Amino acid sequence: MIDSTTAHSNEAKFLHTVRESLVPGAKEVRQKKDFLHIFQKTDCLQSVERIQQRNDLDFVNLIASFKENCTPLNLGVHRVRNLYEAGEWITQFARSAEPEFDIEKHIIQHAHPDTHELQLWKRLANDPITVHTTFTEDTEIAEKTRASFIGITVADWGIAESATLVQVTAPSRPRSTSLVPSIHIGILRKNRLLANLAEAYAMLQHNGINSSFTFISGPSKTGDIEAHMVHGAHGPREMHVLIVE
């Protein structure tokens, strides 16, 4: 393995070559503090304030726009009044949907107050369907995720313009829940809806950037064989968003 000192001198040499290409003959390393203008951020506070002041009519419009943009993505969108109704919807759905890779039906859901309120384990207690939750203490999350045909996540934000869910990684909210199961169901609270990508960037920046997050817009797809659109390339082949009002 390359030890840290070698890596360090290697880096210095590399960056020296880059600097030589830009300012030939410069002796000193160029420091960030002398070039702060290239890292100048636009102030996200203004956008955040505007977002936080949205009223009911604004959200009606955002929901309509989100819904409209779901159609071309083959992304199912359903409006529910509360999490109780969302739980009802998922229960019905899970009973009729068929697993793709296994015979048994398993569901995995993010450990989140909102999924707790769905009360799926109670609702499905008499069904041959097992519900798992991604609690940090559980050491078998990976196996349970692989066995599941439905993955349920709670989106941090939704972007109306592109019908996108923003999913920030956290210890009890692993990345694979929205990826490995054949069907992904995303729960999105109405007041988490944003208009466009710029607003999503502003909110992410405002809340502090985690090292990992993902934008998800619809089920996985490919057009690699004769540009024929097929859903379910490697990720979920089916996706639904439940907008909770």
Add this chain to the structure above:
Amino acid sequence: MKPSTISYTDGAKAGLANATLQKSLKKIQNGFGKKAMRHWQTMTDSDLRPRAKARRMQTLEHLDIVLAELAEKIREHGGHVYFAATAEDAVRYTLQVAERNKVNKVVKGKSMTSAEIGIDPALQNAGIEVVETDLGEYIIQLAEDAPSHIIAPCIHMDRFQIGKLFTDKLGHEYSDDPPTLTRMARKSLREKLLSADMGITGCNIACAETGQISLVSNEGNIRMSTTMPRVHVALMGMERIAATFDEHRELLQLLITGATVQKLSTYVSFVGGPRHEGDPDGPEEFHLIVIDNGRSKILADPEFREVLACIRCGACLNICPVYGRIGGHAYNSHYCGPIGAVVTPLLNGINDHADLCKGETLCGACKDVCPVENDLPRMLSALRHKLAYGDKYWQVKPYNRIEAAGFKGWRKAISSRKAYNMLLKVGRFLQKGRIAENGMISSMPGPAGKWTRDRDLKPLATETFTERWRKHHSSRKMEEKS
């Protein structure tokens, strides 16, 4: 896989003769190419492209500082950053990471940089199984072929060929139904994705401010490759970076519009380090390899620095009339189309790839469709200039001295009326008997024969305009006077 080693002319002929390729190229160009062009013309934020370009150039001009910042931030996240001056350095480092982690199986997300540095054969020689996971790239890998488009690698193959390939290589029952074929690949690749020890990806756009790389895909294979294996190695051409999160957003939008005119690709993932404590998934180790491999030489030349602003969306392929006919294989490079015609000679030798810049038409469509408004036609002309006159910095030998001498003579001839008239007479004499029924010359002797090999030449007129004027109108002046 390596690109083919046939000549540009032979590659072009093969491309023209491939009916599947012709059909797909037409489809892609009529779809993506025209749509992207329309999008730029009708978008409300018409300043987006020039604004993004200006910021992109500013970032490139401070690349040393921006890269240092990225490395620092990624190390803060617990990731490793390695700076590779050459392809060999990058390969050696990757092999060391693989060896240390006892890697047996590598899954790859589509990355042209990985092809540029030749990582696949190196890993395979070390006894490691390498699996491409983008469906198109997987098909190409099974067929031991080379990709022919940046975002649609197997457009030169049809469903029947792919069906046969899956039967031969994977033992599936034959099908030529795209959904069935996709399901077959999904099943085989899922197994690989869930059992691999290491994922290798490229990097669409890194962001120095947040210390992340971002990866774009529709299939989800890149998310799989960066989530399931124990180790993630990301290969990044050193220019693929935005200084700020804001700059990143604009480039991301431009990239996706340029590539597929989607509002957002299905998946855009941001990663900047290994899994955090308590995360049940994500890699235990994250390595970013920043690669120079000839890019600093381009950066140092103000004439070509602009080409590093490219975000590899492939829009220029979707509009170029030359690429649209000959396809990607003729370019003999991992980078094809107009962008390849500029980047390939600069990375791999201008003399060795002399045909590429001369094959393009300089029509300017690539510049019009480019999300960062790269002036590719200007750079293609600059390359031609270097080929004509030689260049010390790029070690270019004048391509064809006979041609150069010919043009020198031509310059003399057309600056003297007498010499020009004489040449005309000689020309008219020589073309006698060579004019075919369609009124065109279809063959010329000696080296001039190359010109008429694939096209006809219009013969010289029997009289020039001056000669006709003299004959018919020279008396007019006097008539007017009288």
